[in-house]
Amino acid sequence: MPRRARHYWLMKSEPGAYSIDDLERDGETCWEGVRNYQARNLLRDELKVGDLVLFHHSSARPAGVAGIAKVVKGGYPDHFAFDRKSRYFDLKSKKDNPTWMMVDVAFVEKFDGVVALADLKAEPALVNMMVVRRGMRLSVQPVTETEFEIVRRMGRRLGS
DNA sequence: GCCAACGTTGGC
């Protein structure tokens, strides 16, 4: 049986909440707290083990892609929604019918810097990336393989 | 801190 082709994603995190350094330290983590239906659908249905992820720092200076992660567990219920003490608690998510989903991701690599959003916007081959579009707030975004490779190349070039 | 863009809520 041929395996499903690898898919590519961009996931946003505020580094003050969880950064690429945190992921490097932890090795892997669950990606809890996504509370948007479109992103939830992607986490539930589309992100699969082995997919690669551009780890994007948002609300940072500069905002941009800080490294690479990979999906190590596909969509499963975000149990933080059940925890009244969690900031991600959501009364409407029931254990027998969870509203919100999460995945687990693992650290792959950290760039020697950040591929700034301005640099992504300046790259003609990336004009169709969601993240460069004005007002794009989706926190889990599909990325093409070509876009992924270009951004990774830009990231690896930062060190040299 | 500002504020534009967006998603959600709730009155009707």
Place this chain on the structure above:
DNA sequence: GCCAACGTTGGC
């Protein structure tokens, strides 16, 4: 089902 009000996101 419309849409105004509101809250949040996130770049700058």
